[in-house]
Amino acid sequence: MLNVKDLNFSYKKTPVLKDLSFKVEQGENLAIIGESGSGKSTLLKVLYGEYDLNFGNIHWKDIEVLGPKYNLIVGYEFMKYVAQEFDLMPFISVEENIGAFLSNFFPKEKKERTAELLEVVELTSFAKTKVKTLSGGQKQRVALARALAKQPEIILLDEPFSHIDNFKKQSLRRNIYKYLKDKNVTCIVATHDKDDVLGFADQLILLNNNTIEAYNTPQALYKNPNTPLIASFFGEFNVINNEIIYAHQLKVVDESKLKATVIRSYFKGNYYLVEADLDGENVFFINDQQFKKNEIIYLKIIE
Ligand code: ADP
Ligand code: MG
Helix, strand or coil: CEEEEEEEEECCCCEEEEEEEEEECCCCEEEEECCCCCCHHHHHHHHHCCCCCCEEEEEECCEECCCCCCCCCCCCCCEEEECCCCCCCCCCEHHHHHCCCCCCCCHHHHHHHHHHHHHHCCCHHHCCCEHHHCCHHHHHHHHHHHHHHCCCCEEEEECCCCCCCHHHHHHHHHHHHHHHHHCCCEEEEEECCHHHCCCCCCEEEEEECCEEEEEECHHHHHHCCCCHHHHHHHCCEEEECCEEEEHHHEEEECCCCEEEEEEEEEECCCCEEEEEEECCEEEEEEECCCCCCCCEEEEEECC
């Protein structure tokens, strides 16, 4: 288990992380979400031992994770970290990059392991390609495979799919998270993309104002978003009578007290997101068909 207690960190004087405490069990997936600049990357770096804490402690099982003040070389064997800016060896091939830290004393194992990881990140046909000729998204996939090569007990991923195009993203995400679950690797992922979280994360931490604003399962936070910031992570929402109402919880009915005027309909594929004026406030709801501008409609809040 990873046990983080009263973690406090600042680069200089201004605190970036204040009083963070949380636990992650072996094999669990914890997602760290928050707006840009909320400290997600900093938290991963601190967990990796890249910086010294101002206060608090981090333990993986019985081992205390310590920063550069105590360690000549940053990092631990049991932990791997894939940074937002991944650094690969550009002049050697994809498979050489993935196998770079695997022992040459076991050539058969090295070959099998590399082949397995090439499949996980869907780069088998690029095995012999030099990394410098790859796209940003392909490089990100090599970095992921390389971090997994030595089978860490815990992996820290910083926006791991941010450079990968939408065509590949879905299947790659499923591959990686399934691989981590199968191998019982603890995963902490920093992201602002809800698709990285929903369906995969066991626990969710929302960072805001240097501290933990919410910490629970994605299901619990989705059902009970106590603040607009939590709700905004899950999608479009409205605040009606001080209550957070997701766009899909507003339905058009023949008549109701909530009379609104349509402003615009946005095509979203299998539905339309409709923006309307409700007593001078903009509200969003979901509908199968689009409405025309200035059309009068009636809305009802459903559970
Ligand atoms: P996120 O990953 O959520 O976007 P970061 O952890 O990168 O957030 O940044 C958190 C805060 O720390 C920001 O205000 C950022 O400007 C600051 N920061 C990040 N890296 C450094 C650094 N190396 N030195 C000083 N301040 C930094
Ligand atoms: Mg970041």
